[in-house]
Amino acid sequence: MEQARGPVDPVEGAPRRKDTFTSSTIIGAHILQHLYGNGFLVLLPAIYSGMGLVPIQAGLIELVRRLSGGVATMGGGVIVDRMQRRRGPMLVGALALMGVGYLIVGLVPSYYLILIAVGFAGAAGSLWHPPALSLLSQRFPSRRGFVISLHRSAGSIGDSVGPLVAGALLLVISWQLTLQLAFPLTFAAAILVWVAIRHGGEAWRRLGTSEKRTLVDQMRSLGGLFHGWSLTSLLVVAGVRGMADRSLLLFLPLYLGEERGMGSFLIGVHVALLTTLAIVGGPAIGWLSDRIGRKPIIVVNMAISTGIGFLMIMFDQGAALTVLVAGMGFIMFSVNSLTQAGAIDLAEGRGLEGSMIGLLWGSNAAFGAISPLLMGALAGWFGFQIVFLYATVLYAVGTLISLTLPAGIERTRRGNA
Known part of the structure; x- marks a missing residue:
């Protein structure tokens, strides 16, 4: 049976130092999850050329990674809500299994085995998000937008450092060995997360509900959120935005390498620029959304992205492109x-x-699974530079849809308090 529980920020219920260490460790571990996730995009051109792939095969690798991650996260989210007091072990397992997945990618010899291993690594890494974000959200409900953005910002550090590290490692070792190094790193991080959750004490381990409810009750409660346009519109905006973002992340390195003849390190620099400023921008934008609302920030963000994408179509090389990528x-x-x-x-x-x-x-x-294959087909016909037009059209569509978002989404939280 569903039981309404208003948000109560429990930070005062535990020593602040324990809160800081535990939350910082969870947020910081997200760096590693993205270090390999985004570094893989720089390894992809080496895999592409080394195995003699065609654009649609490169797109299929990303499709498998995204689809497996989405399916795992969707199922994992339901399990997390049924076992809220077991979220610590789930975080530890997600990190360790992701390392095993990338280790396998670096060991197997064929394209089809790589697809399977990439799917395993993507699924394991994505299992991190439901327990991590639900823990942080429950622990800091009045600062939800900021804390979730801070978690994303940590991911952006990994997104930025990962391509640089991957590009630099490719100068001295193979892409296979680079992927094999994931296992010892993720195993060490998993141990640190386990220690941090225990250090946080009962205040962290007992977050959430211990209420027993059937899966049918849980699904009925979830289904009730679709009565109206609010949740559906959020899902569509997020999906369209994700299609555009992933197309840039996946095909910008291929465009720079295949059509501009750029080396692996400079490709890594550009992929890092695509994520570096988000380290600062994300938390600032999340902080604003806690104060003035989610909708206006989303609409402005989508509109600016459309404008930058249009400029990328016009200035698709040289210093101008580098500046636009950073923006x-x-x-x-x-x-x-x-x-x-x-x-x-x-x-x-x-x-x-x-x-x-x-x-x-x-x-x-579901949205993103279509995008790599579609973009791969378009690149085969028109060249990799089509990625700029493709992303810009999606940003423009997302801007229009975001205008239909209901105002005051975050007031639902306040009304339930």
Whole structure:
């Protein structure tokens, strides 16, 4: 049976130092999850040329990675809400299994085995998000937009450092060995997360509900959130935005390498620029959304992205492109964080935080699974430079849809308090 529970920020219930260490470790571990996730995009051109792939095969690798991650997160979100007191072990397992997945990618010899291993690594890494974001959201409900954006910002550090590290490693070792190094790193991080959760004490381990409810009750409560346009519009905006963002992240390195003859390190620099400024931009945008609302920030963000994408079509090389890539990086992932915060706001009091994160990731995977194949086909016909037009059209469509978002999404949280 569903039981409404208003948000109470419990930070005062535990020593602040324990809160800081535990939350910082969870947020910081997200760096590693993205270090390999985004570094893989720089390894992809080496895999592409080394194995003699065609553009659509490169797109299929990303499709498998995204789809497996979305399916795993969607299912994992439901499980997280049914086992909210077991979220610590789930975080530890997600990191360790992701390392195993990338280790396998670096060991197997054929393209089809790589697809399977990439799917395993993508699924394991994506299982991190429902327990991590639901824990942070419940622990800091009055600062939800900021904390979720901070978690995303940590991911952006990994997104930025990963391509640089991958590009530099490719100068001295193979892409296979680079992927094999994932296992010892993720295993060490998993141990640190386990220690941090225990250090946080009962205040962290007992977050959430211990209420027993059937899966049918849980699904009925989740289904009730679709009565109206609010959740559906958030899912569509997040999905369209994700299609555009992923197309740039996946095909910009291929464009720079195949059509501009850029070396692996400079490709890494550009992919890093696409994410670096989000480290600062994301939390600032999340902080604003906690104060003036999710909708206006999302609409402005989408409109600016459309404008930058249009300029990329006009200036698709040289220093101008480098500056535009950096500008896009400032706002690259903030819409994702805001839709996550908005969805959890809508579900306040239902014990569905993990399910909402899983639903968003599953929806994004459904949208994103189409995008790499479509973009791969377009690149085969028109060349990799078509990525700029493709992304700009999607940003423009997302801007129009974001105008239909209901105002005051976050007031749902306040009304349930």
